[in-house]
Amino acid sequence: MKIRTKVIVLFSAISIAYIVSFALYVSYFTKDSLQTKFYHRLEENATIVGNHIIQNDAYNNKVYYEVTRKYLRQLSEGKDYLLRIVKGHTDLRYKPNLPLPEGFYEEAIVNGKAQFLHDRTSYVAQFFVDSLHKENLLVISAGIDEYGHEEQQILDHTLISGGLLAIMVVILLSFYFANRLLAPIKAINTELTQVDISNLNKRVKNKYSNDDDEIGILISNFNAMMKRLDISVKSQQSFIGNASHSLRTPLTIIGGEAELALHHLDKNHEAYYSVEAIAKHASKMNLIINNLLLLSRTGFEGKIESKQWIRIDELLYDVQKSEKSMNPDCEIFLDFSHIPEDSSEMNIFVNPDLFYIAFSNIVSNACKYGDKKMVTISLVCHENLVVVKISDHGIGIPLHDQPHIFDSFYRASNVGAIYGNGLGLVLAKHIFELHHAILSVSSIENKGTSVSVYIPK
Structure with missing residues (x-):
């Protein structure tokens, strides 16, 4: 995988993770806050209903109906359940047909109140000690927070649309910054394609950064390396050329003298074999030198004439x-x-x-x-x-x-x-x-x- 792709993927992944985490955080705590507020409304409603039932006076009747009208829109599809509890007991004589767990009623009687959410319906139970009647009172207020659910849906839609927009912006920014960050390296690679064995004097120009940053130091070190390499290759080329030319003359003389000696020696002479070996190996060494010369010329010059x-x-x-x-x-x-x-x-x-x-x-x-x-x-x-x-x-x-x-x-x-x-x-x-x-x-x-x-x- 290319560095550009890695930068884009990594930057996008981190940013998207932050965006999604923030959206989930806002959605969750907003939902929890709306639910808590609705529980308070149900609790207030249960308190007013319970006090109205216990006291049963004209003032409280007036207050009850005013409150009922006030909360009617917020407690839509809501209903109140009134249960009488024998004093000193925590069990019920009968249980309403509600999707509530067994411990809900006992918790409300012992602790004074209890809360429970089933699907979209919220339940709040409020326990009242009734000194005016033979039995205590347990009021269960149920309701659906239509307003809160609508607010939550609007918020979730906003978070999703805003999150998608933010993700698109992040991806575009990741491409932009990846291109900006890697532009110097791309320029270096483009210039390096012009460097070969015959063009070692090429130097990379720093057009995108300062001399003191990482890219500038990289370019400076590369140019220094190219300078040392240029000197080394030229020295090697000069050595091979000079050595080959210096060796060619004595080898030619040795081969020529050996060939001349062979013409004057009888094949049965004891030195004939040695002189013949000298002539043969001188010819082979001459071939090696010619190959080295040709190899150095083609390899170092890098051009054909x-x-x-x-x-x-x-x-x-x-x-x-x-x-x-x-x-x-x-x-x-x-x-x-x-x-x-x-x-x-x-x-x-x-x-x-x-x-x-x-x-x-x-x-x-x-x-x-x-x-x-x-x-x-x-x-x-x-x-x-x-x-x-x-x-x-x-x-x-x-x-x-x-x-x-x-x-x-x-x-x-x-x-x-x-x-x-x-x-x-x-x-x-x-x-x-x-x-x-x-x-x-x-x-x-x-x-x-x-x-x-x-x-x-």
């Missing part, structure tokens, strides 16, 4: 011819059975020298590790793509070695005494990547290796 349109079939034919001259025992078959009739469809825009080296390295590997079996080079042309496939039926690459085949100087564990320097495939991959081509390798140990190159037109 002298590109031109060439025919891929002609290039592959030259590679086959050159490799046959170097490895006469290797049989190389060019499979051009799928090439198009229009030769222009085989044209690619590349540096021919680099492509020649890349394919030569791959074919050379196929010959060396092909167990002296036929190497097949096939060519297929598509509308926007040219596919070259080089296959052998040799020793293959062990599965545990395959993740490392593009590491410099790495050689598979099953190559034995077969000579190699571990640079050919690495160099080929670099060259193809610089031309935006894709190189893929599939191999099965003891069955062979197949190298496919996908070249855009």
Whole structure:
């Protein structure tokens, strides 16, 4: 999950939780307050009714009816129940048909009053000690708080609509703040796409924050790292170039002198084998140095010069011819059975020298590790793509070695005494990547290796 999404989700979730919690808090305590007030009204009503029944005088009759008229709207669908209780007892002679629990009546008699809510109907019981009559009086007032329920519904609707509106605002704000917070990082990422091995002098500009905040410090540290990396890469490039050039001259002299000595030595001479080994290894070291030079140039500069349109079939034919001259025992078959009739469809825009080296390295590997079996080079042309496939039926690459085949100087564990320097495939991959081509390798140990190159037109 991206940081932007995490910020939006987290900010929205926390804000929504607060909004919902606040709405539930207001709704619950408003409902509780309205219910408590209605209980007080029922209690006042029960008190007036009880006093009226006990005293039964004209003044109280007048007060009773005035109060009844006053509370009539608030106590709609209400009713009063009058129960006589034998003095000194807590049980009832008969119980009204009301949905009240057993302990309700005893609680009212013992404590003087009791409250109970069933569905929407509220019940309040008030106990009176009647000194004017033989039995005490228990008044139960019941009613439905229509006004309170309406107020609660209006409040709940307001909280829901307001909460939904607030949630929408919070989500919009979360998008806004996430974009504002991550704008510097997005800008940094955009600028970083312009940085590669050939453009290490690129520096990120701080446009969205102060130099002293976290983003500013991050940009400053990144620019400092890029500066150190630029110096290190240039030093490495200079070292490889200078070392390769310095080594090339003495190696050329050694190889030349060894070749000259071989011409003047008889093959039966005891030094002939040693001089021949010197000439062979000098040639191999010269090849390694040339590969290092080419690898450093393509890898560090990151650009291709002298590109031109060439025919891929002609290039592959030259590679086959050159490799046959170097490895006469290797049989190389060019499979051009799928090439198009229009030769222009085989044209690619590349540096021919680099492509020649890349394919030569791959074919050379196929010959060396092909167990002296036929190497097949096939060519297929598509509308926007040219596919070259080089296959052998040799020793293959062990599965545990395959993740490392593009590491410099790495050689598979099953190559034995077969000579190699571990640079050919690495160099080929670099060259193809610089031309935006894709190189893929599939191999099965003891069955062979197949190298496919996908070249855009």
